Amino acid sequence: MEVRLQKIIAGSGLASRRKAEEWIAAGRVTVNGKVVTELGTKVDPERAHIKVDGKHLSSAQPYVYLLLNKPKNVMSTLNDPGGRPTVKDYLRGISVRVFPVGRLDFDSEGLMLLTNHGDLAQTLLHPRYHVPKTYLIKVKQVVTDDHIRQLEQGVQLEDGMTGPAVVKKVKKAKLNSWLEITIREGRQHQVKRMMEAVGHPVLKLTRIKMGPLSLGDLGAGEFRYLTDREANALRELAEHKLATEEAAEKQVPRPKKRISRVGWARSKKAKVV
Structure with a gap:
């Protein structure tokens, strides 16, 4: 079965599909010894010998x-x-180059996803896919039901x-409260700013879930x-988000072509005659 060349390269984990297209256009990809620069090219991945910068595609690293x-x-x-220390300092023994999917503030902690799967990362980070x-947060003072309704x-x-x-309220004390808060946006410092807006500054913030992933009992720095x-759940989530977006775009009605009054009158007159 023949597949688009850029899709094969992206599927190998070597790069995102967009980056693969750039490589093809730049003449960095060969198929059976011949340079291919046409983006629509389809090949049989079982039979074709594909190289990027002279290296066989089969040697590409898998998704991590x-x-x-x-x-x-x-x-x-x-x-x-x-x-300052970075997350890279905690990835001892990882030889594959991975990248963080999103960020956490310097003074925040918790779940972070790192991967070399570029397309997946872009989908998870895009604001339109929500x-x-x-987050599990500790805030100043006791949070009232009115403030929760505002949030x-x-x-x-x-x-x-x-x-x-x-x-969701987790627990409360005389001087502070613990909450679980779930958001679908990715604005900078959003949870902290939301809590400030209702009068409860954040004292501690830990991300405990992201999509289908949960932090569980993983220790700090582990x-x-x-x-x-x-991994399959993540891919399915990304595919679902993309499919939903594509379906929505197809349903958007195209603007009707406007007919001038003169043109409409002429066509009407022609029919009468």
Whole structure:
């Protein structure tokens, strides 16, 4: 069965489909010894000998998915110009180059996904797909039911109204409260700003869920590979989001072509005659 060349390259885990298209257009890909620059080219992956920059595609690294419990006071990037610790420091023994899917604040902790699957990462991060993320937070003072209703209905921030959140009380003390809050947006410092807006500054924030993934009992600074079931659930989530978006785009009606009054009158007159 023949498949588009860029799809085969992306499926190998070597790059995203968009990057594969750039490589093809730049003449960096050969099929059976011949340079291919046409993006619509289809080949049989079982028979074709595909090379990228002279290296056989079969030697490309497979997709890798890691779940890390980022500790507090660690950057969620791979490098930091200021010399602060980063998540890369906790990926000992990982030879494949993976990238964080999203970020957590320096003083926040919890679940982070890292992968070399570029297309999947882009889908999970895109604001239009609204992948749910759940946080366990400790806030100042006792949160009232009125404040929870505000969060669930949406809070006005300086960059606009937030979408509705799902909020659950976990426990409370005399001076603070613990909540679980789930949001589907990805604005910068969003949970902290939402809680500030209702008068309850965040004292501690831990991300415990992202889509189908859960932090579980993974210790701070520890990581693990996703199970096959978790990886499949992530791919299915991304595919569902993309399919839903494509279906919605197809249902958008095209604007009708306007007919001028003169043209309409002429056509009407012609019919009468």
